[in-house]
Amino acid sequence: MNQEIIRSTAAQLAEKLAAKELSAVEVTQAHLDRIAEVDGEVNAFLHVNTQEALAVAGEVDAARAAGEGLHALAGVPIAVKDLIVTVGQPTTAASKILEGWHSPYDATVVKKLRAAKMPILGKTNLDEFAMGSSTEHSAYGPTRNPWDLDRIPGGSGGGSAAAVAAFEAPLALGTDTGGSIRQPASVTGSVGVKPTYGGVSRYGAIAMASSLDQIGPVSRNVLDSALLHEVIGGHDPFDSTSLQESWAGLADAARNGDVKGLKIGIIKELHGEGYQTGVENRFNESLELLKAAGAEIVEVSCPNFQYALGAYYLIMPSEVSSNLAKFDGVRFGLRVLPEEGPMTIERVMAATRAAGFGPEVKRRIILGTYALSAGYYDAYYGSAQKVRTLIQRDFEAAFAQADVLISPTAPTTAFKLGEKLNDPLAMYLNDVATIPANMAGVPGISIPGGLADEDGLPVGIQFLAPARQDKRLYRAAGALETLLEEKWGGPLLAQAPVLGSKALGGAK
C-alpha cells in the first residue's frame, strides 16, 4: 500500500483523495514513513515536519468528510526548500548562521500551500544560501543522488530534487537563480520548472540574487509541476517584481501536450562541445522523437550566450554581497564574539559572518564586493547588465524563429561527491545552459531525457519559452514526456535503484 502511495504522482493522489480511496493522513503518513526509511541515506531533509503535516492532513480528511469544498491538491504533501521561510519550522538556508532560526512570518508561496491545505512534510537541503550546483555546500552535510549515493543530486536544490526522486515527496518547491531547480532535476531524473521571472512571488524566499531568483515546482512529471505552478503562481502585492498574470491553464497544457506544428529551436551554443557524449545522444534522441511527432526543428544562434556565465558571475555575487549583509548577528541568527581584541559591534559582525558562512558564500560575497567597489562598477557590474541586454536580444531573435527552444539542461550527468568541490570554476560550468534563462527572465523546464550510455545516469532536456509563455513549456515538455515514457514503458524513475533497508520491489 505504502509503495503504491509513494510511487503515485501528485495528480493520481489528488484523484484518489477526491474519490476517498485514500485519506490525506494515509498519504502523508506514507511519505513520512518513506522519509524515515531512506532519508538517513539520502539526506534530502533538514527538518521533518511530522506533527503539523499530519494535523493538516487530518483537517483535510475532516473537511472532506463534512463535504466542504477543497482545493484539488488538498492533502497532497509537499516538501519545501529550506531557503523559503515557514512559521513553525526552522529555516536555515543550510547555513550555520541561521541554525535554529524560526521565521515569524510565512513566505507567500507557503501561505498558498497552507490555503490549499497541502501538508508540508519538511524543509529540504540545499547548497548554503543556494550557492552551488551540488548541495555539497550545505552546512548540514550533502544530499546524495538517489540514483547513486556517491554522486551529487545537483544544486542548489539537491534536497528537493532528491526528495521527489527518492519518493519521499510527490512535490517540492525549489528556487532557481542560475539553474538550481533545473540542474538538480536533470541529474536526478525528475522534473523542475523555473517560471517566468515575477510569475511566482519571491516574498519569503531568502534572497540570493534578487534579479535572478525565482521559486518553482519540483516533481516527478510535467503535469504535477503544472498543478503546483498553478497553486503558487500569481500576483503578490508584497513583491514589487511580481507580475499581474494569472497562470490558469498550465495543467491543461501539460495534459494536452502536443508538438505538431510547433517550431522548436536548437540553441547552437548550448550543445556539442563541452557536453558529455551520453548527454548529447539522449538530446538527439529527443529531437528525433519530437520531429517524428510533427515538430519543426530549427537551429537558432544566441552568440551572446558565451558571455552569460561571466556576466552571471558578476551580477549574482554583487547582489549576494548586498543581500547577505543583513546576516550580522544583531537581529536574528548566530552571534559569535571575537576571540581576542576589542569587543565592538563591527568585530562581532565580522566574527559572526566569518564563523557563520561557508567558503563558497564568502567567495561570492568577496567577489561581489569587488565587482561593486569604487572604480570597478562600470567594468564589471555595469558591463554585466549590458550583457543581460544582449542575451535578451538573442532570445528575442531566437523566439522570432521558434516557439520554444531546446537544449540539454546540464553538460554532464551527476558527478561524484567531492569531485569539483575545490574547483569553483568547474562547478560554475554546470550551469552554463541554465543561466541564460535567469539572465533574461524567461521560463524553463527540465524533464528526464533518459540515461547516459556511459554511466547509466539521468540526462535532462531543457525547454525555454518567451517570458510569460510558461504554458508553452508545459505543452512541449508534456508531449516529449509522453513520447519518452512510451519508449521506456514507464517513467524514467521506475528504473532508479531501490533505496532503503527493506527491499521495496520497484515498479519494474
Added chain:
Amino acid sequence: MSVDEILDYDSAFEKYEPVLGFEVHVELNTKTKMFSSAPNAFGDDPNTNVNEVDLGLPGVLPVVNKAAVESSIKIGLALNCQIAETCRFARKNYFYPDTPKNFQTSQYDEPIAFDGHLDIELEDGEVFRVEIERAHMEEDAGKLTHMGGAAGRIQGADYSLVDYNRAGVPLVEIVTKPIVGAGKRAPELAKAYVAAVREIVKNLGVSDARMERGNVRCDANVSLKPIGQEKFGTRSETKNVNSLRAVEHAVRFEIQRHAAVLEAGEKVVQETRHWHEDTRTTTSGRPKSDADDYRYFPEPDLVPVVASREWVEELRATLPEPPAERRKRLKAAWAYSDLEFRDVVNAGVMDLIEETVAAGLKPAAARKWWMGEVVGRAKAAEVEPGELGITPAVLVEVAALVDGGKINNKMASQVLDGVLAGEGTPEEIVAARGLAVVSDDGPLLEAIDAALAAQPDVAEKIRGGKVQAIGAIVGGVMKATRGQADAGRVRELILEKLGVEG
C-alpha cells in the same frame, strides 16, 4: 577630547570666504513606512511599529509607498526642481546596527527631483538664492541608545540598544549646490535656509517638521577659500545639527575653526564633525576613508518610478501658496508696518490672525488681541500661542462684547482668564462673574456726586476749563463702582454735570 583653536569671527573674513552646503533630511508624515506597511509613528514603545520588512528579516522585500513618492514630488516642486521622468532606487551598502539590512535603500544617480532653487529672505529683507542640487527619496534608520557610558553618549558606552520603530520611515534628503557669496552672513543664511525648508515642508503638509523630534535634520558642510580663489577648500561635514539656532552656531564655529587651522598653516581634514549643543562647538568625528565605498547599485527588488507629466501637474495643482509669497500678501492686505508684521511672525500668530480676520475682526484689532492678550500668556505657559486654548472665535466674541459696550478692556482680560479656566463661553463668563459695565446712569450720578464732593478743588479746576484734570474724578467713580462703570460714559456725565464742553 582636544579643544580646537578658533579664530575671531571678523578676522576670519579678512582673508577667507566661506562656502556652505547643506543636506537636510525631512521625515515624511505618511501613515506607513517607505517600503513596508508598518505604522510611521513617533514615540511608541520600542519595536512595536515594525514588521519583518523593517527588521530586514531573511526573505523580505520592499514595496514603495505611493504617498511618500507624491510627497517627494511635492517637495521637489516647492523647491522649484525638475521632476525626473523616470528614476530608480539604489542600495547604499554599509554596516551599522541601526540599519537593518546593512544597506540603506536610497537614490543615487537618479534622484526624483533635481536642479531647483530657493530664495531665502534674511531678517533685513535681503534675498539670497540657494541652488538645490537634488532631492531624493530614502529610508530612515532605527534608533540607538548607548548604555553604560556617560549620559547616553556613544563614546565610552558598554553596549547599545536598538529600536527599529524609526527604521524605514520615509525621508527626503535635500542637497544644495555649494553656496558661495554669503560672506559674514553665512551663519544667518544657514539658519534662514533650514528654517525655509522646514516651513515649506510644513506648509505642504508632508512633514510634521518638528526639529526637536528629528523630523527635519541638517548636516552642514563648511569650507573656506582664500578670497578671490576659485577652487573650494577642504570641507567638514557637521552631522545632525538639529535646531535652527544650532545650525547658525555650528556654521559660525566651523568658519572660525577652519580659519584658525588655515592661519596656522595647516590643512583642514575632510571629516565628519559632531555638534555639541552644550559647548556650542564641534569635535572631530570620522575621517573620510575607504570604508565610505558604499558600492551603490540599482535596487533589484524595486522597479523604476515613472512620473508622468500629467501626474506631476496634478500634484502641482494641489500645492499650497508658498510661505514667502503668502507672507508678502498678508502683510500688504493687513497694512501692518514692517516691525508689526515681523513681531506677528516671530510670535507665531500669523496664521491665527489670518483666521481671526476671516472670522470678522479687523486686522488691527486681531493683531491687538493676539499680541496683547494671548502671546504673553502663551509665553508664560510655555506653549505655542495656538495651543493655549484661546481660539479666533473666542477673540471675535470678546471683541464684540467690548465694542458693544457690554464690557471694557479690563473685563475682557478677565473673561479670557475665565475661558482658559474652562468656565465656559465669554457670554457665560460675563454672566457668571457679574462682569458688566454699569450702564444705568442713576448709580453713576450718585457716585459722581460723591466724587465731586470729595475733591472740590478738582471740580473747580474742571469748571475753570482744565478738562485734563477730569481723570481724578473718573478714577474716583471707577473705584467706587469697582471698575464696572464705562469710563467713557462716566466722563460724559461729569462734563455734563459741570457744564463744561469736553
Added chain:
Amino acid sequence: MAAITRDDVAHLARLAHLEMSNEELDRMAGELAVIVDSVKSVSEAAGADVPATSHPIPLNNVFREDVVGHVLTVEQALSGAPDAAENRFKVPAILDEE
C-alpha cells in the same frame, strides 16, 4: 592573470565585514584572480550604446497605498535576537575605546 593582492582582499573583507585569517586572504586572492580572469571578457562584450538591464521583465510604478498593515509583536520581533534588553536589540559597544 588579474592582479588581486592579499591587501585588496583584506580591504574587501573589511568592507564586507568578514574576518579572515592570513591563509584565507591568500587563498581568496588566488581564487578571486582566477574567477575575475574568467569573467573579464564581459567588460568588452557590449558597446557603449547598449543599455543596461537591471530587471529582466520591465515594470514600473509598482506602489503600495499608504494604509497601515500588519506589525509583529515585540516578542515576535525579538524572537530571533541573539541578545535583547528592555524590548530592544542589544549590541556590543559601537566604538572601540578603553
